[in-house]
Each structure stands twice: as structure tokens, then as C-alpha cells.
Amino acid sequence: MSAIEKFQNQVGRGEVNWKPGSDSGLEKLGEDFYNAINFGFGNVGIVITNEGVVVIDSTISRTGGKAIVDEITKMTDQPIKYLIYTHGHGDHVGGASVFKENGATVISHRNVIERFNRYTKLRDHHVAINSMQFKRNIRIKNEYIYPDIVYDFEYTFELGGKTFRLLHGKGETDDATVVYIPEDRICYSGDFIVWSFPNIGNPNKVLRYEREWYEMLDRILKLDPKAIAPGHGRSLLGNEEVQACLSDTSAVLKYLHEECVMHINQGSSLDKMLHEISIPETLVNSKYLKQTYGCLEFAIKGIYRRYTGWYDGNPTNLSPSPSKEVNRAILELIGNQDQIIEHARRFETEGNPQLALHLIDLILIENPNNKEIHAFKGEILEKMSTASSNLFFRNFYSVSAKHEKELANNS
Numbered sequence: 001m002s003a004i005e006k007f008q009n010q011v012g013r014g015e016v017n018w019k020p021g022s023d024s025g026l027e028k029l030g031e032d033f034y035n036a037i038n039f040g041f042g043n044v045g046i047v048i049t050n051e052g053v054v055v056i057d058s059t060i061s062r063t064g065g066k067a068i069v070d071e072i073t074k075m076t077d078q079p080i081k082y083l084i085y086t087h088g089h090g091d092h093v094g095g096a097s098v099f100k101e102n103g104a105t106v107i108s109h110r111n112v113i114e115r116f117n118r119y120t121k122l123r124d125h126h127v128a129i130n131s132m133q134f135k136r137n138i139r140i141k142n143e144y145i146y147p148d149i150v151y152d153f154e155y156t157f158e159l160g161g162k163t164f165r166l167l168h169g170k171g172e173t174d175d176a177t178v179v180y181i182p183e184d185r186i187c188y189s190g191d192f193i194v195w196s197f198p199n200i201g202n203p204n205k206v207l208r209y210e211r212e213w214y215e216m217l218d219r220i221l222k223l224d225p226k227a228i229a230p231g232h233g234r235s236l237l238g239n240e241e242v243q244a245c246l247s248d249t250s251a252v253l254k255y256l257h258e259e260c261v262m263h264i265n266q267g268s269s270l271d272k273m274l275h276e277i278s279i280p281e282t283l284v285n286s287k288y289l290k291q292t293y294g295c296l297e298f299a300i301k302g303i304y305r306r307y308t309g310w311y312d313g314n315p316t317n318l319s320p321s322p323s324k325e326v327n328r329a330i331l332e333l334i335g336n337q338d339q340i341i342e343h344a345r346r347f348e349t350e351g352n353p354q355l356a357l358h359l360i361d362l363i364l365i366e367n368p369n370n371k372e373i374h375a376f377k378g379e380i381l382e383k384m385s386t387a388s389s390n391l392f393f394r395n396f397y398s399v400s401a402k403h404e405k406e407l408a409n410n411s
């Protein structure tokens, strides 16, 4: 199995490596340029110069950070001078304290500060949503290592005859940095590239930036890098691969952005957009756009949410009755819960578990203690989880199935 397939499978199953694995190693992008993969969740860039080492990102944990420091020590006696954050997500900053203890000066975009403040303020919420997303008990125990140096648009420094250009752009986050070393045409892209369809419209997270994302990919393309270390997964080596990945990813984002904007201007509902917008045929089979992490449906929802408000255009929904009251009115009309269950079972066996869920919820909203129905819902969600190859669908359904089964077994 190739490294790409392995990564995609991992992400698809939601079993991302949290600790250094036996398959961890350093990929060489050029003389003194490395991409450390599988030292934990999130790649780490290492650049060795004769005046010190520059590290880009730190994996998710101190364990990963220590393993990286060990690797650096094996290669050079030079001190670690700088740690650059490509953005403030936990899988890129979690091991930072190890590098800080080793004397590194931390550099990032200014918005990383506000991100860390927000994560601290909403800690319990982030523990809950990330535990769901990654199907594991997330603990956020480390204090964040705030940057020593921040910048707004672009920041450049030199070390050991190498120029480090830090370019700010927005994409998966609003605090992102791409690192480019022009002398060697090497790029560390962070999560602008992750070997998956871009994660626009994450169900539980704040807005992402599809337009700025493709603008940054086009900017990298113009720099003509010969190798790129992405935020996750193996490096892109050689012009052909670099250009194919950047142009496919940029093209799909640009297409979706423009389609969504056109629909919004025409007054389309989100429902209509979800049914009418698809990925162009030329891109649908791109190996860089597998929908194992981000996916089309979430992207459309994310872009729609970014440019519109919460009102869906139907005045019924401007100030709706409580859902329990609406539900009760419908239930009274149907008058027969057994019939609802029977229909739900039929939908499920006919291969439409989603419709079955809608019917089941009619009963659960009215009677949240109905154990039999919780068990039925759990069964359906389990099957839906197994049937999907996308991390979000698999994990959200699986975690919820477990919860439904617990409700069914509660005495």
C-alpha cells in the first residue's frame, strides 16, 4: 500500500496516528530540507543551516516533538533557532513546548494569538467537538506556546545563507503561513495541502476561506517550487506532481466558490445548491481530491454559511414554533407510531437509512426515553458509519450510534 493510500485510509477510518509510529521517517526535499512524517498527527518541516535549525510545526504532542528533536540531534550539532507555526491547530502546535525548551524562537501569523485565546475560553466545547471528529477522548492539557514574533502580511528572515519567506494566507484557518525558501525552491505549505479534498465547511468548526485558499495555491504555483511538504501526508516531489496537486485543488475551490456565489445571487436555497452543484468531471477523479476528509457537501454548506445569514427565505422559519410543538402536531395527524416505525424499517431495508432517521426522530422528539427506538437509531447509525469512507461521516455516526445504544440500555 502506498503512503498516500495509507494516509487516506487512516483519515477515512478516523484512526489518525497520535504518536510516532514505526513508519515515521524523514523525507528529503533537497539538501538539508526534510519533511518528518508520522511522528504524530501533523507533519514537521526541518531545515538545517550552518547557523542553526528551523523547524516548521511541532506535531500534536510533546512525545512527537521529542522524537523530532532526537532526529535533529542525529543529523546536526546546530541549535534549533526557530519554530514556525503554519497555523494554530492543535496538531501543528501541540509539541511546541519541547522546541521552546530547546531555545527556539516561535514565529507565527498574528491571528494565532486570538486562536489560542479562543481555544482556552472554549476549551470544554473544543474537547467535545474534537472528540467526536476524531473518535477518541481528546485531552487538551498543555498550555499553548504563544509566538514570540508575529507578523501580518509577510515576514522574511535569513539564516545560514537561506532566505525564509513567510507568506500569510487564509484557507482552513485565518492564521495560516506558507514558508518558502527561494534559493532551493522548497515550500512548506501547512494545511493548504493535505492529500484530501479541502476541508471547507467542517460541520462543527468556525468558517473557512475557499477563495483565499485557492488564491494562495495560485501564489505558490507562481513561485514554481520543486518540492512541497504538506501539512499531512507525503511530500510532493518534482514539478509535475507539485503543479498537478496545486492546480487541481485550486481549480475545484475556484469552481465551487463561483458556483455558490452564482446560486446565492440567483436566490437559490441551500437545498437546491446541494442538489445542483457537483465537481467537474475533469477533477472528480483527481488523486489529490479524494473526499476522505473534506467533501463536496460540506464545502457547499460552508461557502453558503460564509456569505449568507441564518434565514432560509421561508417566512415560516423566521420565528418558528418550538420543534417539539411542530413535531407533536405532525404526530397527532399521523396518529399511529407503529406505522411510523414500520415505514422507517422499510426505508432502512430499501437502502434509504437517512429517511428512516427523519421518521425515527418524530418519535424520539416526543418521547426521548423510548429505548427501543434509541436502539433502532443506533443500529442504523452504525451501518451508516461502516458504509462511509469519509472521516466525518464515519466518526459522527459511529460516536452517535454508541450514544444511542447507551440510551437504549440505560435503566
Ligand SMILES: [Zn+2]
Pocket: 042, 089, 091, 092, 191, 231, 232
Ligand atoms: Zn493539520
